[in-house]
Amino acid sequence: xxxxxxxxxxxxxxxxxxxxxxxxxxxxxxxxxxxxxxxxxxxxxxxxxxxxxxxxxxxxxxxxxxxxxxxxxxxxxxxxxxxxxxxxxxxxxxxxxxxxxxxxxxxxxxxxxxxxxxxxxxxxxxxxxxxxxxxxxxxxxxxxxxxxxxxxxxxxxxxxxxxxxxxxxxxxxxxxxxxxxxxxxxxxxxxxxxxxxxxxxxxxxxxxxxxxxxxxxxxxxxxxxxxxxxxxxxxxxxxxxxxxxxxxxxxxxxxxxxxxxxxx
Amino acid sequence: xxxxxxxxxxxxxxxxxxxxxxxxxxxxxxxxxxxxxxxxxxxxxxxxxxxxxxxxxxxxxxxxxxxxxxxxxxxxxxxxxxxxxxxxxxxxxxxxxxxxxxxxxxxxxxxxxxxxxxxxxxxxxxxxxxxxxxxxxxxxxxxxxxxxxxxxxxxxxxxxxxxxxxxxxxxxxxxxxxxxxxxxxxxxxxxxxxxxxxxxxxxxxxxxxxxxxxxxxxxxxxxxxxxxxxxxxxxxxxxxxxxxxxxxxxxxxxxxxxxxxxxxxxxxxxxxxxxxxxxxxxxxxxxxxxxxxxxxxxxxxxxxxxxxxxxxxxxxxxxxxxxxxxxxxxxxxxxxxxxxxxxxxxxxxxxxxxxxxxxxxxxxxxxxxxxxxxxxxxxxxxxxxxxxxxxxxxxxxxxxxxxxxxxxxxxxxxxxxxxxxxxxxxxxxxxxxxxxxxxxxxxxxxxxxxxxxxxxxxxxxxxxxxxxxxxxxxxxxxxxxxxxxxxxxxxxxxxxxxxxxxxxxxxxxxxxxxxxxxxxx
Numbered sequence: 001x002x003x004x005x006x007x008x009x010x011x012x013x014x015x016x017x018x019x020x021x022x023x024x025x026x027x028x029x030x031x032x033x034x035x036x037x038x039x040x041x042x043x044x045x046x047x048x049x050x051x052x053x054x055x056x057x058x059x060x061x062x063x064x065x066x067x068x069x070x071x072x073x074x075x076x077x078x079x080x081x082x083x084x085x086x087x088x089x090x091x092x093x094x095x096x097x098x099x100x101x102x103x104x105x106x107x108x109x110x111x112x113x114x115x116x117x118x119x120x121x122x123x124x125x126x127x128x129x130x131x132x133x134x135x136x137x138x139x140x141x142x143x144x145x146x147x148x149x150x151x152x153x154x155x156x157x158x159x160x161x162x163x164x165x166x167x168x169x170x171x172x173x174x175x176x177x178x179x180x181x182x183x184x185x186x187x188x189x190x191x192x193x194x195x196x197x198x199x200x201x202x203x204x205x206x207x208x209x210x211x212x213x214x215x216x217x218x219x220x221x222x223x224x225x226x227x228x229x230x231x232x233x234x235x236x237x238x239x240x241x242x243x244x245x246x247x248x249x250x251x252x253x254x255x256x257x258x259x260x261x262x263x264x
Numbered sequence: 265x266x267x268x269x270x271x272x273x274x275x276x277x278x279x280x281x282x283x284x285x286x287x288x289x290x291x292x293x294x295x296x297x298x299x300x301x302x303x304x305x306x307x308x309x310x311x312x313x314x315x316x317x318x319x320x321x322x323x324x325x326x327x328x329x330x331x332x333x334x335x336x337x338x339x340x341x342x343x344x345x346x347x348x349x350x351x352x353x354x355x356x357x358x359x360x361x362x363x364x365x366x367x368x369x370x371x372x373x374x375x376x377x378x379x380x381x382x383x384x385x386x387x388x389x390x391x392x393x394x395x396x397x398x399x400x401x402x403x404x405x406x407x408x409x410x411x412x413x414x415x416x417x418x419x420x421x422x423x424x425x426x427x428x429x430x431x432x433x434x435x436x437x438x439x440x441x442x443x444x445x446x447x448x449x450x451x452x453x454x455x456x457x458x459x460x461x462x463x464x465x466x467x468x469x470x471x472x473x474x475x476x477x478x479x480x481x482x483x484x485x486x487x488x489x490x491x492x493x494x495x496x497x498x499x500x501x502x503x504x505x506x507x508x509x510x511x512x513x514x515x516x517x518x519x520x521x522x523x524x525x526x527x528x529x530x531x532x533x534x535x536x537x538x539x540x541x542x543x544x545x546x547x548x549x550x551x552x553x554x555x556x557x558x559x560x561x562x563x564x565x566x567x568x569x570x571x572x573x574x575x576x577x578x579x580x581x582x583x584x585x586x587x588x589x590x591x592x593x594x595x596x597x598x599x600x601x602x603x604x605x606x607x608x609x610x611x612x613x614x615x616x617x618x619x620x621x622x623x624x625x626x627x628x629x630x631x632x633x634x635x636x637x638x639x640x641x642x643x644x645x646x647x648x649x650x651x652x653x654x655x656x657x658x659x660x661x662x663x664x665x666x667x668x669x670x671x672x673x674x675x676x677x678x679x680x681x682x683x684x685x686x687x688x689x690x691x692x693x694x695x696x697x698x699x700x701x702x703x704x705x706x707x708x709x710x711x712x713x714x715x716x717x718x719x720x721x722x723x724x725x726x727x728x729x730x731x732x733x734x735x736x737x738x739x740x741x742x743x744x745x746x747x748x749x750x751x752x753x754x755x756x757x758x759x760x761x762x763x764x765x766x767x768x769x770x771x772x773x774x775x776x777x778x779x780x781x782x783x784x785x
């Protein structure tokens with residue numbers, strides 16, 4: 001669905017992204033993983049043209065991003081940033097209604113959508129009149145997600161959406177993201193520097209280093225079939241816990257059962 | 265209590281004038297602030313986009329603010345003349361800095377994540393500016409506007425110097441006429457206006473952030489209100505006179521011009537610092553000047569004959585604190601050395617050198633003393649320090665320099681000068697309080713402005729300059745322990761002046777001619 005072809009972004013003489021190519025399928029939940037400076041954030045922002053590539057092309061459904069004005073393109077792509085990106089002078093309802101208003105939806109439709117989304121992200125309906133400063137970090141991030149989903153965009157970009165949250169809240173919000181029915185059909189690209197999070201949230205992972213793609217594949221592929229030493233090294237620190245996250249329980253059970261059989 | 269009654273008495277007697285000045289003051293402030301908003305906010309937005317330009321643009325607006333207000337008004341006269349226009353330009357320039365800087369800071373200060381989110385939602389630059397950046401920066405922008413407004417209410421008092429009206433007319437009139445009630449009648453409303461505007465803008469600041477429109481709905485109202493100010497100014501035909509605040513309030517000035525000559529002509533109030541230049545630039549046709557002023561010759565002005573003798577001639581003489589004379593007895597002899605050496609034409613010539621040839625008052629003073637053969641090199645003594653004051657025009661600068669040189673050359677005293685005290689009241693109060701020991705004063709000013717003598721006394725003394733001198737000499741000694749030394753010699757009096765060319769063209773030579781001419785109009 002999204003095709004990144006030979007994309008390069010230079011800041012002065014420095015390569016932030018270096019001739020990178022990647023295909024992202026419809027409905028894929030991709031985690032862009034890498035250390036800081038690996039180019040993952042730059043890559044994400046080139047997909048909704050917050051950053052323009054120095055060279056190379058990106059297409060969505062075969063259509064080059066640059067064929068329409070950037071602001072129109074962005075209305076079809078949801079974007080979730082860190083928690084403090086809500087508009088502080090807008091209520092929860094107004095925050096969620098930003099894109100529908102830009103698309104000139106009629107008022108009733110927008111209001112109904114706000115009600116629906118508040119329910120989906122498990123916020124009480126009364127919250128629609130609150131201001132961002134009256135919300136906790138976790139609540140703010142739920143609104144943030146609702147805002148990104150408001151106009152039902154087919155693609156969702158997320159930039160370290162959980163990094164500003166404390167551990168307990170982060171777990172709860174991740175859970176919400178995983179369970180939300182509406183997200184399942186969408187193509188999601190999420191940037192993270194947290195290996196654990198990438199393995200938990202992504203059904204595929206792209207590992208970046210110095211602006212280059214090291215490997216893209218299912219979590220288990222990266223773990224068990226690393227493309228090179230760099231990938232192996234990157235994952236080495238938390239191998240065991242990743243193995244548990246990457247391997248479905250029935251596979252483990254089967255494996256255990258096989259061994260038992262052999263013994264008996 | 266009595267003072268308070270006097271003050272209320274003044275207000276009641278002059279309430280119409282006070283109201284007019286207040287409306288003018290509000291008009292000047294609001295129009296200039298609105299212009300500053302109209303230019304300053306977009307400029308602030310622009311430099312917030314092009315941050316590389318910010319130091320330059322903000323630097324330029326800061327330069328305007330470092331120019332002393334009176335100097336800025338002076339610079340503007342050749343460009344914009346006198347009246348409300350240059351005053352509004354000056355106030356506008358003063359208002360720019362806080363508004364540009366706060367708009368810039370307000371927008372730059374918005375959380376980067378919020379701005380990025382707005383762009384990522386698909387807002388255009390324009391929408392983002394209107395819906396996100398301006399509302400979020402509004403409290404900071406408004407506080408800049410508040411600062412600018414309060415500054416401008418204060419600076420607008422100076423507009424009276426260039427005939428733009430406002431509460432400065434009372435303030436500066438009171439200073440030159442030694443009338444405390446008049447000063448307060450201008451200063452208190454000005455202070456109240458500043459507080460009122462500050463309060464109203466602080467209320468506006470609390471209005472819900474996103475309701476940007478509320479802030480702009482008030483604008484047309486303000487424009488409508490401030491336009492009242494311009495309505496009287498639109499008609500402009502015939503001759504226009506410019507009189508100093510002091511002239512306006514003196515019996516031997518505007519009051520007799522009305523009662524004796526019955527002169528009815530349109531006039532504005534203006535500072536004598538810019539009045540002559542304004543006449544030369546044809547901004548004014550008739551002005552109230554001093555007969556010895558060098559600018560008469562410098563600007564090719566002519567003096568109207570005072571055919572009904574309302575401007576009596578007065579002596580100039582140094583006035584000295586008796587305490588200073590007791591402390592330094594040698595002072596009196598030295599100060600009297602100028603006596604009889606400067607007549608009318610010499611004084612006019614000395615003033616001309618300053619006003620037209622732009623020689624330094626110090627050089628003019630030294631040259632004169634040398635030609636008189638009384639110049640001596642300073643002795644460099646340290647017996648004590650004499651403080652000499654002067655008002656803010658050439659004649660006073662020249663005289664005070666002469667006194668300084670004589671004291672340094674003939675005594676072991678040192679001299680400190682405090683020149684450019686802006687008005688009779690400031691000069692005289694400085695003398696009374698011992699901030700200065702002496703300054704040159706005119707007997708007419710002593711009689712009418714400082715002693716505030718009643719009509720009976722002035723009528724009795726009028727036309728006899730020696731009688732006036734004796735009267736002020738005795739009264740000053742009695743009331744203030746201040747001594748009038750011997751008259752320097754030249755006479756100074758008020759005179760009405762016009763451009764020489766215009767006098768010829770209209771065949772006006774005397775004040776009566778002028779009255780006839782204005783009546784015909």
